[in-house]
Amino acid sequence: MFVKPFRIKSQTQLKGSDRKKLRVELGEAFPSLTADDLTILVPNKEDVVLIRMYCYKGESVLVYQVQKEPLFFVLEKEKKMYPTVYLLWRHPDLLHTFTTHPPVIGVLAGGADLMLPGIVTKGEMSPKSYGRFEKGFPVAVNTIENKAPMAVGVTALSSMDMYMAGKQGRGVSILHVYRDLLWEMGTKTPPPSLGVPDIVADTLVSPSETANVDIQEISDSNVDKEKEGELEQLMDETQKLELDGDGLTEGDGGGSASEPADHHHEEEHSHMPTATGPEAMDNLLLHCFLKAWKTSAKKIEIPILTSNFYRLHMVPACPDGATLDIKKSSYKKLSKFLNAMAKKDLIQVKEFPKGIENITAINWAHEDIKAFVVDLEETTAKPDPGKSNSGSGFVPPTIEEVYQVSGDTVAFFRACGRSKGDVLLSGEVRTLVTDYIKTKGLQKEGQKVVNLDPLLHETVVNRKEGYKETLRWDEIFSRMLGKMAPAARITRVGCAPIVRKGKLEPIELAVAKRSGNKKVTLVYNVHIYGIDEAEFAHQIQVGVAASTSVGPAEHKPQGTTQVLVQGNQVAFIGKLLLETYHLPRKYIRGLELAAKGKK
Numbered sequence: 001m002f003v004k005p006f007r008i009k010s011q012t013q014l015k016g017s018d019r020k021k022l023r024v025e026l027g028e029a030f031p032s033l034t035a036d037d038l039t040i041l042v043p044n045k046e047d048v049v050l051i052r053m054y055c056y057k058g059e060s061v062l063v064y065q066v067q068k069e070p071l072f073f074v075l076e077k078e079k080k081m082y083p084t085v086y087l088l089w090r091h092p093d094l095l096h097t098f099t100t101h102p103p104v105i106g107v108l109a110g111g112a113d114l115m116l117p118g119i120v121t122k123g124e125m126s127p128k129s130y131g132r133f134e135k136g137f138p139v140a141v142n143t144i145e146n147k148a149p150m151a152v153g154v155t156a157l158s159s160m161d162m163y164m165a166g167k168q169g170r171g172v173s174i175l176h177v178y179r180d181l182l183w184e185m186g187t188k189t190p191p192p193s194l195g196v197p198d199i200v201a202d203t204l205v206s207p208s209e210t211a212n213v214d215i216q217e218i219s220d221s222n223v224d225k226e227k228e229g230e231l232e233q234l235m236d237e238t239q240k241l242e243l244d245g246d247g248l249t250e251g252d253g254g255g256s257a258s259e260p261a262d263h264h265h266e267e268e269h270s271h272m273p274t275a276t277g278p279e280a281m282d283n284l285l286l287h288c289f290l291k292a293w294k295t296s297a298k299k300i301e302i303p304i305l306t307s308n309f310y311r312l313h314m315v316p317a318c319p320d321g322a323t324l325d326i327k328k329s330s331y332k333k334l335s336k337f338l339n340a341m342a343k344k345d346l347i348q349v350k351e352f353p354k355g356i357e358n359i360t361a362i363n364w365a366h367e368d369i370k371a372f373v374v375d376l377e378e379t380t381a382k383p384d385p386g387k388s389n390s391g392s393g394f395v396p397p398t399i400e401e402v403y404q405v406s407g408d409t410v411a412f413f414r415a416c417g418r419s420k421g422d423v424l425l426s427g428e429v430r431t432l433v434t435d436y437i438k439t440k441g442l443q444k445e446g447q448k449v450v451n452l453d454p455l456l457h458e459t460v461v462n463r464k465e466g467y468k469e470t471l472r473w474d475e476i477f478s479r480m481l482g483k484m485a486p487a488a489r490i491t492r493v494g495c496a497p498i499v500r501k502g503k504l505e506p507i508e509l510a511v512a513k514r515s516g517n518k519k520v521t522l523v524y525n526v527h528i529y530g531i532d533e534a535e536f537a538h539q540i541q542v543g544v545a546a547s548t549s550v551g552p553a554e555h556k557p558q559g560t561t562q563v564l565v566q567g568n569q570v571a572f573i574g575k576l577l578l579e580t581y582h583l584p585r586k587y588i589r590g591l592e593l594a595a596k597g598k599k
Contacts, residue, residue: 509590
């Protein structure tokens with residue numbers, strides 16, 4: 001995006017109120033930033049400049065420059081905020097990060113995207129190798145030699161689609177890269193040395209090993225779409241690089257390395273408590289809570305659902321021979337215990353969406369965490385993989401019917417401070433229309449009709465209808481919604497909301513015949529609702545003792561994935577979706593195909 005010259009339209013010095021608003025927006029975009037971090041990033045006295053520019057493809061971009069250093073930028077069309085490499089060098093864990101080889105960065109600087117063969121992973125490939133995210137998820141890219149991010153982009157595929165692609169195709173669409181023109185707007189400082197990424201922390205990778213990778217030097221000015229095939233081949237060459245160590249392979253930026261326990265701190269928390277009463281259970285809860293942050297949750301991605309933190313990190317941290325039972329503690333509920341930890345300033349807990357609590361921050365500098373030492377001789381019960389992957393901890397997404405500002409309504413909504421493509425609930429549309437009518441004084445006193453000014457008339461009245469002087473309130477609302485583009489907003493815990501245009505596709509169940517008159521059950525679209533297709537297939541396999549597979553769907557739009565199950569298993573799958581995943585029945589199609597006699 002910033003490889004070729006851009007045109008600066010305006011530069012504006014931010015006032016105090018604008019800086020305060022910017023801090024709020026930054027905090028919402030990057031919840032891991034503390035209040036102190038935000039104050040440092042957007043100071044009260046130093047120069048903070050808003051630069052509006054147009055990139056070479058016509059994209060409108062807002063760049064925020066602090067003390068002559070661009071720290072973040074916003075794509076106006078998407079209204080998404082992204083950090084620059086300057087900001088990521090201060091906060092390298094701000095985004096989910098993929099790791100590649102150093103020569104690849106030069107290719108990215110020439111205008112190429114990061115291909116899947118160029119992404120390094122640890123261990124065998126699995127549905128979770130790349131992480132858990134949807135298409136368009138903001139990510140950073142670093143190298144096996146340095147944890148400092150060198151590029152920023154968005155995922156070209158969802159994590160499941162990356163896994164299904166078999167290391168072929170585009171992985172990350174690059175927006176900004178070290179040494180591009182956005183970087184040159186700043187102080188032009190080189191990346192700091194932050195050590196090797198977690199994925200290679202336990203492997204002895206010599207920098208000289210990467211020097212033998214045959215990557216062709218490509219000029220910044222002559223990389224274009226016609227050379228994508230050549231770039232893919234160059235990326236494939238990086239896959240041939242063999243790294244000695246703990247099963248390191250191409251494909252992922254995940255994986256973590258545990259730090260050695262600090263034996264210089266007090267060990268007062270390291271002794272296993274005996275759970276015999278409320279006070280002892282309180283001590284056990286605290287023990288498992290602190291131990292979790294020093295072990296499995298050390299590299300956890302924030303925010304995390306509180307119930308998932310308890311199930312996946314606190315329970316496995318429980319010493320062998322003891323049993324966590326929140327009801328036997330003085331807290332009685334997990335929410336009360338975690339709120340108590342929040343009052344001690346150990347963590348931050350926030351509720352979003354309404355009724356669903358998430359841990360949004362962890363205070364690593366807190367004395368209790370710093371002083372806790374993991375007892376290496378303490379054994380813990382191994383969690384049951386089948387249970388940990390079950391749908392019992394699944395939180396169904398929040399699904400809202402929304403409306404997008406379309407070309408037919410954009411003139412009206414611009415007058416209300418909105419832009420084309422903005423997503424609104426029906427109640428929000430009603431509020432904007434009501435405020436506009438009252439502000440313009442269009443309401444007739446004592447009557448249920450509204451005078452139509454030229455803008456409102458042009459928006460809600462079709463040309464074939466001719467001129468209308470007035471309309472009823474309810475007519476205006478219904479006509480306005482009818483002119484807008486319907487969509488669905490899906491919000492999953494810990495993920496950015498996803499807007500799908502048009503009517504939301506339901507989970508589709510189908511029964512088909514194969515050779516020999518054998519029946520199979522096909523399931524489509526479960527990923528839309530946040531369900532891991534591989535885990536879902538495994539649950540069905542165990543539940544009905546039938547073989548399953550996940551792969552591309554036939555006779556469906558490109559990119560559609562299907563779960564295939566031997567036999568007519570509609571009854572079991574329907575029950576799994578309704579009772580385990582708690583999905584509303586209206587989002588499941590094909591339940592009537594269950595075999596007769598099965599319920």
